[in-house]
Amino acid sequence: MGKIIISASGKGGVGKSVFTVNLGATLAERGVKVVMIDMNLGLRNMDIYLGLESKVIFDVADVLGGLCGYRRAVLRDKRFPCLHMIPATQNRRKFSFDEASVAAFYAKLSESYDYVLVDGPAGVDRDLMLAAAGGDVAVIVTMLEHVALRDADMADRVLSEAGVSQRACVLNKVNRELMRSGLFPSFEDVSARVRSPLIGIIQYDENINISANCGVPIVYQRGSYIEENFNRIADRLLSL
Numbered sequence: 001m002g003k004i005i006i007s008a009s010g011k012g013g014v015g016k017s018v019f020t021v022n023l024g025a026t027l028a029e030r031g032v033k034v035v036m037i038d039m040n041l042g043l044r045n046m047d048i049y050l051g052l053e054s055k056v057i058f059d060v061a062d063v064l065g066g067l068c069g070y071r072r073a074v075l076r077d078k079r080f081p082c083l084h085m086i087p088a089t090q091n092r093r094k095f096s097f098d099e100a101s102v103a104a105f106y107a108k109l110s111e112s113y114d115y116v117l118v119d120g121p122a123g124v125d126r127d128l129m130l131a132a133a134g135g136d137v138a139v140i141v142t143m144l145e146h147v148a149l150r151d152a153d154m155a156d157r158v159l160s161e162a163g164v165s166q167r168a169c170v171l172n173k174v175n176r177e178l179m180r181s182g183l184f185p186s187f188e189d190v191s192a193r194v195r196s197p198l199i200g201i202i203q204y205d206e207n208i209n210i211s212a213n214c215g216v217p218i219v220y221q222r223g224s225y226i227e228e229n230f231n232r233i234a235d236r237l238l239s240l
C-alpha cells in the first residue's frame with residue numbers, strides 16, 4: 001500500500017500547490033509511482049502548474065460521484081512517466097460524497113501508487129476534513145509571517161482531529177535578507193507557534209513563480225539548490 005500525504009496550510013497563497021507538485025515530481029524522479037490529487041474543489045490549480053490544463057476531461061468530483069472510474073480522470077504527462085494527477089472540479093456544486101468515500105478512494109489509489117499526494121484547500125473547515133480523510137501524513141506549508149504560522153498551527157490541530165497522526169511543517173518563501181532584518185518571525189518563533197516539527201525550508205525565488213506559470217515543476221531544472229531543498233524534504237518526510 002502506498003503512502004497518503006496531505007498538503008495543508010490554513011492560510012491561502014503560501015505555496016501549497018507549488019509544493020505538492022514539486023514534491024510529486026521529486027518522488028517521481030526517483031522512479032516511484034506518484035499520483036497527485038487536487039482537492040481544491042471549485043478552485044482547480046494543479047493542472048496549470050503541470051501544464052495539463054487542456055487535457056482535463058474528468059475530475060475528482062466525477063470519480064467520487066461515481067460518474068467514472070479513477071483511471072479515466074488520471075492525467076499523464078508524457079515528459080514524466082511516473083507522475084500522474086487527478087484534477088479538481090472547477091464547479092462548486094453540491095457534493096454527495098463524504099469523508100468515508102474520500103478515504104476509500106485514496107486507499108484504492110494507494111493499491112496502484114507508491115505515493116498519493118493530496119493538494120488540500122486553504123482554510124480549516126469541512127473541505128480540509130474531506131481532503132484529509134484517511135491521510136497517513138500531513139505537510140503543513142507555511143511562511144515566516146505570524147498570521148501564516150498561527151493558521152498553520154490551526155490546520156495542524158484540524159488534521160490531528162481528522163486522524164492524520166504524522167504531521168510536519170515546511171517553511172516556504174524564505175527570504176534570508178528579510179529574516180536578518182529582524183522584522184520577521186525567527187525559526188524559534190516557528191517552533192513556538194507551530195507544534196509540528198519543521199522538516200525543511202524553501203527560499204523565495206522568482207524562478208519558482210515563473211516555472212509554476214509555465215507549467216513545469218521547478219525541480220526538473222537539474223542541479224538547482226531548489227531541487228536539493230526538495231530532495232532533503234522528501235528524505236525527511238519519508239523517514240518520519
Ligand SMILES: Nc1ncnc2c1ncn2[C@@H]1O[C@H](COP(=O)(O)OP(=O)(O)O)[C@@H](O)[C@H]1O
Nearest residue numbers: 013014015016017018173203204205208209212
Ligand atoms: N518559494 C517560492 N518563491 C516564489 N514564489 C512562490 C514560491 N512558492 C510559491 N510561490 C508563488 O506563490 C503563489 C501561490 O502559490 P500556490 O502554490 O498557488 O499557493 P497555495 O496553493 O498555498 O494557495 C504562486 O504565484 C506561486 O508561484
Ligand SMILES: [Mg+2]
Nearest residue numbers: 016017040045
Ligand atoms: Mg493551492
